[in-house]
Amino acid sequence: MxxxxxxxxxxxxxxxxxxxxxxxxxxxxxxxxxxxxxxxxxxxxxxxxxxxxxxxxxxxxxxxxxxxxxxxxxxxxxxxxxxxxxxATEGVIMPGAVDALTAVHQAERLIPTVVTGNLRGSAETKLSELGLIGYLDTTIGGYASDDSHRPALVRIAQDRAATKHGAQFDRDNTMIVGDSLEDVRTGLEGGARVIGVASGTTTEEQLRAAGADHVLPDLGSTRTLLRLIGQVRAS
Incomplete structure (x- = not known):
């Protein structure tokens, strides 16, 4: 998994x-x-x-x-x-996000949740109002309400996932998908590989320079996303 x-x-x-x-x-x-x-x-x-x-x-x-x-x-x-x-009226779902979430959610060996700078209540409100919460197991996520130090949230999510699924999770089988330098730092320091997505204020070049394992311009290709996630154990 x-x-x-x-x-x-x-x-x-x-x-x-x-x-x-x-x-x-x-x-x-x-x-x-x-x-x-x-x-x-x-x-x-x-x-x-x-x-x-x-x-x-x-x-x-x-x-x-x-x-x-x-x-x-x-x-x-x-x-x-x-x-x-x-x-609900002014929030925007990022291009490709629904297809990407659907693909990861439906993949048998992938466990989708969140690691976010949002507090848990804020995260769940955003995901719920924009119709995305059903693609994610938010009960095993890592939130700013758990720890203000973002890299620490990786271990929190890994431990919650381990308790629920009876498997161990570490850098070899954990992947972050995020747009910011903080997402990259969270993976490097917290114990996860990172797919940087240049959909925010950070460029592809900046994400690469920060140490992201892979970088995508957006979430437009679910095939590429799944392939990169699947490389976690192989790399």
Whole structure:
């Protein structure tokens, strides 16, 4: 069996400014004033780390950052859930994502789940509203709500998959599919091979230079994707 760890944002879906709207609303609710700056786009950084940076760039005193960050993180999933209709109408499924998810989901020896910088509640809301959650076993995924250090999420997902499927998972049979430099770093440091997909803000050249095992321009070829995933044990 091969564990396939999908990234979500800009790999499977694009939710435009909805995440930024949620950051803005939650910051305002917790801090008591609107932010003047928001997290950078498309970095793949986990939400807890993005929230801490959000507080710092908006001149929140360092002594208050940890407490306020915890409050914001706790509120983010419910805030996003309050915009379900907006996600359903303005969220976009990335080109090729449905066919790619379908192919991996139907392949007998592949186990599809997620490793994401999203909190679990936020991840499941996005996937659900855009009709993708049925292609993934989200119960064995790794989320920013498990650990803010993204590479640690690989081991978390591997352990959950091992418990459920009675098999061991490591770098030899785990593949990340993602668009960002953080996805590559997550695999290199966390113990998984990486298929970089240049569907986000990171180019094919940047993904290769960062150490991705394979790089695709997009998810347009399910045959190529399945072939590369199948090379995990052979390589």
């Amino acid at each position: 091969i564990l396939v760890l999908w990234d979500i944002d800009r790999t499977l879906v694009y939710t435009g400014d909805i995440d930024r709207l949620v950051y803005r609303e939650t910051f305002t609710s917790v801090v008591g004033r609107p932010p003047t700056a928001l997290p950078a786009r498309g970095t793949g950084v986990t939400m807890p780390l993005a929230v801490r940076e959000l507080l710092r760039v908006n001149q929140v005193p360092e002594r208050s950052v940890a407490t306020l960050a915890d409050r914001i993180v706790a509120e983010l999933p419910d805030r996003l859930a309050g915009h379900r209709e907006l996600l």
